[in-house]
Amino acid sequence: MKDGHCKKRYPKQFLDETRQGTDSYPEYRIRFDESVSLGKDRSVDNRWVVPYNPWLLLKYDCHINVEICSSIKSIKYLYKYVYKGPDRVAMEVHKGSYMDEVQQYVDARWICAPEAFWEIFRFTLYRLYPSVERLQIHLPNRHQVRFYDHQQIADVLNNERNSKTMLTQFFALNLRDPQARKYLYREILEHYCWNKRDMEWHRRRSTRKVIGRIYTVSPSEGDKFYLRLLLSHVIGPTSWEYLLTNNGMTFSTFKKSTEDRGFLETDHSIRDCLVEATSLRMPYALRRLFVTILIFCEPTDVRGLWNEFFTHMVEDYQTANNVVESNLTNMLLKDLNELLNLHGKKIDHYDLPSLPPNTIDRGAVPSIIQEELAIDFPNEDIESIAKLNNDQMIAFNTIMNVIVQKHSGVFFVDGPGGTEFLIRIGDGVEPTKPDDMVRLPLHIAIPWEGEHSIQVLIQHIFPDLELHGWDAPYMVQRAILTPINDDVQKLNDMIIDQFPGEEHNLLSFDEVEADNHNLYQQEFSNSIAQV
Structure with missing residues (x-):
């Protein structure tokens, strides 16, 4: 206890399922239960129970805390303890009345009894495999x-x-x-x-x-x-x-x-994204998209993208401000730099024109407010209001009334959908077996008969697949879902084997989110199959 509270933050909170915590430790499922009295106005419930393994407790008859190792930080934690070296103690040795603090200070190694016993019998302390x-x-x-100072450079070369x-x-x-x-x-x-x-x-x-x-x-x-x-x-x-x-x-x-x-991502998909956005998005949205691409997509030809889409990103400057062509570049660089600053980046981090120190001041109104005021509502959005059904119209009018009257409110819109069977499961009225398992109706299930059942599933979802290898509408309307990537790979191999023509391997560009220091290499990410 510390200051009247448990320093391990017990009691925990009740949870319906285990989830990843913010400090590398999981937050385990804790089922709600009634508290048990310990006397003297003290009681406990499941929130006070530490993670444990009953088999280990019975076998060793002692308290053992068991945690799930599910983070790279957990691995570092274990390695730190294994390879931190022996425990040490600092001590001072005094000889006579004279004391020299510098000479008397000794950094001595201290070995505990179990480690000394292990060393004496020459047992293995650690082993790395493979x-x-x-x-x-x-x-x-x-x-x-590497060479010595006395060596001649010519001889070294x-x-x-x-x-x-x-x-x-x-x-x-x-x-x-x-x-x-x-x-x-x-x-x-x-x-x-x-x-x-x-x-x-x-x-x-x-x-x-x-x-x-x-x-x-x-x-x-x-x-x-x-x-x-x-x-x-x-x-x-x-x-x-x-x-x-x-x-x-x-x-x-x-x-x-x-x-x-083909081992490196090109800018083709990035350019296609920007081309499509120019016909649908407002200039301020294009600027945000351009910054997002700079930060997260690492384009190879930044200056080429700048030159091609410059005019699209400055269209609103010419209508909202009385400026000349020479100032458009500076205005755009300033706005992009403000967006980059939100992510800890600057214009000079990329192959872009330099941002002049005397950039034009566009007034005291923040750019985010200017962007909101410049939003244009498409006519088709306005016309779609008349197409709402009765329940949708009630929800729309309720929300709009709050907005018009400048009141506050929080709304949750629940629009159930799916089959005469999924809705019953969602509503909790479909009969269940033990552990809340639901038996699938026979007409939507394929009896398991080994590998043959997988082929039956593929033939059912992708009939006459060999005749539709290049038929895009045929492909996008069909999918087989599976919970783990190993099954995805197995199904993909079986389906691809039915395609006519020569096989080509296309490599994916895997990366780990928020890995700003490139700690996880692509070959490691490529090797992970199951999630």
Whole structure:
């Protein structure tokens, strides 16, 4: 207890289901129950129960707190305790009457009895499995070379050993060993080992499992980041030129080679989004969309998008303000910069014109209010009011009356829909079995008969699929839903096998939300199948 309250924030609150908390710990389901009296005006209920495992409590006859490990922060927490090193104690040693505080201060290691016992008997303290080795990555002739001060630079540069790295010798290995060309750079350690003495790759003889990890590279490091992307997807490269060449065309940068191979998102979809928005959205909405694209979509040609959609983003300036053409750029840059500031960004973070220090002052009215006042209501929205049914009209008039009279109010509109069966489930009137399970009617269920039932389902949802491989309306009107990604992958493979023609693999661009420091690499995200 601290200041009259539990520092672990007990009692917790009643919850219908477990959810992720804000401090990396889950907030567990706590069912409502009646409190139990402990005497002396004290009582407890389920809110006071810590997470536990009954089997462990009975086996070890002691208090054991059990938590769900569901966050990367939990992993860091465990590693911090495993690898933080031994406990230490600071002490002072006094000799005679004279005391030198600097010399007397000793940082001494302290070993508790259990750890001393473990050390004496030479038991294993920790073990890492499987072994993880880091793979070097560098641009051509940009690797690290270590030498002594007394060595001549010419001798260092002429030493052939200094020109060898794990990456350059990976290229050499692929040239001389056809078997090695079957693997990616990060997979090579599973089949070959790196000998630091002779700076060469040798075929692995032991059965020890080893995993390779390429050093992390931030997108801000430019071409080195795109080199890492190529090494993560191109199998068996034999040289730098191999990575820079695709379909007989050689590129000057790894970024261009990455784009041509389809490993990097292009601006085509971004441009299509802006083109469509120019015909539907007001200029202020286009400006917000442009900023959203800058922050979250990382376009490769920012200046090209600026030049193409500049006139669409400044259309309202010419009607709302008496300004000349030369000032439109500054006004747009100011508005974009204000929106970027909300996300901790600035105009100079992107390939855009510089924002002059004496930007035009558009008045004291905030831009967000100007944007709200400039909203234009389409006629079709006004005309659609007459098409509302009786219940919809009652809801519309009730809400509008509050707005017109400038009163406050909160409304919840519930419009149930779906089949003579889903509505009964939602209303709680459909008969249930134990644990609130609902039996599906036989006419909407397929009896399970192994893999054959899956084929029956596919044939039912996608009849004559081989004849409609390129029929867009046919495809968008059908879908098979499944709760886990492993089943999605299995169904996709079975359905794709029925398509005629040659198979092409298209890679997804996976990313983790709010991963501003690029902690989760794409190859890790691609490897996650089940959610």
